[in-house]
Amino acid sequence: MVKLSIDGRETSASEGSTILDAAAGLGIKIPTLCALKDLNIIGSCRVCLVQVEGEEAPCAACNTPVREGMEVRTDTPQVVAMRRANVEALLDSHRSECTSCARVDTCALRKLAADFAVGESTCDMPAKGAWNEDFPLIRDSSKCIKCMRCVAFCKKVQHCAVWEPSGSGTGASVAVKDGLDISEAGCALCGQCITHCPTGALTARSDIDKVLDALLDPEVMTVVQVAPAVRAAWGEGVKLSREQATPGRMASALRALGFDRVFDTDFAADLTIMEEGSEFLEFVKSDKPRPMFTSCCPGWVRFAKLHHPEIVPQLSSAKSPHQMMGALVKNTLREAAEAGGKKRIFCVSVMPCVAKKYECDVPELSTEGGRDVDAVLTVREFDRMLRMFSVDCAALEETDFDSPLGLSTGAATIFGRTGGVMEAALRTAVSILEGAPASFEACDCTAATPEHPWMEKELSAAGLTVRIAVASGLGNTEKLLNALESGEVAYDFVEIMACPGGCVGGGGQPIRFNRELAKERTAVLDKLDAEDSLRMSHDNPDIQKLYKTCLEKPLSHVAHEWLHTNQEEWTI
């Protein structure tokens, strides 16, 4: 340990740690923009400047290692003036059109500019950068501050290296690798670059207009569904506490937006377990190449298709839950819609995800009833609409989702976190194999975390031994795939989520600069699961009813028509 003082307060910090780390230990706040812990310590923005006694020039707190006896000052007028001047300099080449910016509330640069009382830039604003605006991921180079966080995260955590530093000298910037169009650059659409961008340079395509148009159309029956992980985070963007932001209040909030039907993707998650679980029980008895992979994460499906096409045949054929829901809605609600004088059904999914904006547009994901899902809103867009409609969320009564596509189990709720799909599948698979409810402990996968490449588990039921693994984050996924390929490990069933921590850490979730909220949100989902009276998908009475009235049994012909797909055929 190294002893030093910061603003006159003695402290110690581990060798190799930085002034920024040591200050954080004392609760001393130093503003930052480019620094991203362990991933991007490049000292580029120069807003974390501090003074070190004996040094003639200020140092960047993020990349200056602590030294024995160091005396640091973070609070002098000189330091503040220099930080302020650098924020001003950043604004000189930033298109500060905050009124129309999706990041207006969460922009770290805007916050610093406001905190430092920086006036209007005297320079001409750069022009908006050119971009393929149809793609779900949008980049506006005129808002990029060249912090390289997207480059670092995409390469080091997500293994896609879509972004690269481009140009040099005063022309240095960030661009899609090899000058490619973003649609050809191997982007999985995890959206992590968006949630780690300090400004509005990276955003998800806004589909709010599409949804508003549907809501305005008297001939359209609007149906909305909401993903498991949304209930853990939606309150963040409308200033609700975790206690206030209950699923019941979320259902009421969706109704307040004027949707005709408010369903829960959790119901479809239970359905996914029935289909995917049955598929796995068939698979495990077959001699098909191991393992079978989950397929409910479209970021993962895109990653597989773009970077590991050889394993795509091993993906479960089950559609992702919201697509299943869309297919059910389009195929079972037509009569009800027409009875209500509606000509069409418009299905909206509120998702913690950017890749689902791509998924819902995949032409192959449709049935006789039309495309499964018509629009995907991120949680950020959902929260925006709530603000647009001036919904006083805190004052809302809690209500249930509409029936019959609204009742779900705790097993479905945990879909929103890494290990959840696997755990839900195990609960049902083991119960079916043994003919008795599985033990929750035996199926537990809460050990899954993006901090380790993957977790593994071996489970025996009715004489059958199953080896499973769970990974989240595409860098971790790459490691797991490499280990599988080299024969270092062998599994029967593998769950992959593209975003670190699963959908709770999704690229469509509310943004808090430099805060990784996946763990906190996971706790919300786990609590909901623990408190649920139903915790196994096959115990969901509405699911049982659905099979009885309509689908017959898992993997039936109708189930295949509506609920399964071949990802190899997906247009990318």
Place this chain on the structure above:
Amino acid sequence: MSMILIDERSKADAKIVELSEAYARRVEAMPPGTCPIAVQAGLLETSAAQTCGKCTPCREGIPRIKALLDKVLRYEADRSDVAEIAKRARLLRDTADCAVGYDAGAQVLKGLESFADEYECHISKATCDAGTRQTVPCVTECPAHVNVPAYISLVQEGDCAGAVKMIRKDNPFPTACALVCEHPCEAHCRRTMIDAPLNIRGIKKFAVDTVGADKVSTPACAEPTGKRVAVIGGGPSGMTCAYYLALMGHEVQVYESRKKLGGMMRYGIPAYRFPRERLDEDIRAILGAGSIQVDYEHAIDAEEMCKIAGWYDAVYVAIGAQGGKTLDIEGADATGVMSAVDLLGKIGDDEYPDFSGKKVVVVGGGNVAMDCARTSVRAGAESVTVAYRRRLEDMTALPEEVEAAIAEGVEMLTLQAPVRIETDAGGNARALVVQPQRIGAVKRGRPAPVAAAKPEETIEADIVLIAVGQAIESAPFEEFGMPADRTYFEADGYLRSKGHENVFVGGDCQTGPKTVIMAIAAGKTAARNIDTYLGFEHELDCGAEVPPARPNDRTAYGRVNIAERPARDRKGDFDYVELPMSAEEAAQECGRCLRCDHYGVGALNGKGLGQW
């Protein structure tokens, strides 16, 4: 008549001198990987500052071309802009009244041609060319890419053994490079912007002088792979390759044609520059690293090479450039005429010549010529003269070598081209006849000498040493089937000999005579590629950590140079000429390092340069 001022310069001129010096230093420290168009724009900006504004093409043209270049730099230009640059630059070159204008135009046009790919990338891809990316200057300029900031920092921390380990990560000859490296790492040292380049070689020398390389343990070998590799030639390149292959767990057999290892470091560089016992420190460490067997005095002929290529899983041919080039002039076969390679080679086996009472003339202007001259002084020659056909400043020898030779009493006769060697009746050399030259126009970047309208001159000479280059004795290997172009072996960018899957070739025999560090770089590259060829991906741990960076000391200092023993003492013996750097001096020199691996663009390379 009014009175005149004694100094008519403007008041600012005196101050501009200081600024110009800073300007020149900044240009000198141009980081590798800088966008050449940005450099061009900078040059043009300077031209704009220099224009007097009198004539049209210069006054109007330079700012307009500059604006267009800036547009290219912003990746906003199209082909018509570049055509416009060319048009205006031609007008500038062809019609400006003075050099401020016409040279500016010529430079722009030259750049359009030389950097055509870069322009194309700026226009069509809105970025710089793939290779145009700034890096850490010293690390990039070192052919072996030794992590210079890391070992300087280790020396600063007082961990000279750690520094040796860090150097060895990329170069197993820390002592050799401490004593004789041409230090290309210093060429663009960023410190130059503040005062002067770091004395990187000097710091390395301090490290190996403080703790002998053979006293610093080498990393543990990887598990034996069961693979066998033959290395032909035990010089810097071959032994570097052998060292890394051994660490990777391969079994290495070195074939050395001479009595001892070291190649030109022993048989080309005189002991006063590189004492044999210091070379042996590096070699001992290398031989102790892993499974390396050496067959001495074992020259390889075509037949044996054929067998070796079959017996071993891979072969690295690094036979160097051991042949002395001769001059094709009358009398070149006289007694007393010998090549530099012959002279220095014999000394390598401790056969010192006795030139007592002899007049020695050395032909050439490179480092080897200086080695011959200084060796002749030590061999007791009555007089030593270097005859060179260009000027002193055109010599390819390091300036400090030339200065040292002069200090030891060597006479430099420049602008003298050898014509013939006169002999006595017994066939002994008597004199070198030379044709005086005058320096002429620049050709291929160097001023070329042309015969002056002066009569031939005669320089008395009992001994004529020819130091005009080395040749590669490639015949047996060509016979085996390794293709060569004018005796230089041909290899691809991975050092694979063309047409042979398991034969790699590098060092002087592939590049022509170059430097020790370039030979080392080739050996390192070959080792890595042989490892890959054999189906492995060994990663070696050097056993030293990169110390955290300290903030830059921005105070300007003088550069600590390495002093030599007084000429009058050193010229009488073959003992080492350089004096050690003191701990005090080393500390100050290390403190000047700007840690470019941590600050500036180096930060973009991830966690320092520790792992790569």
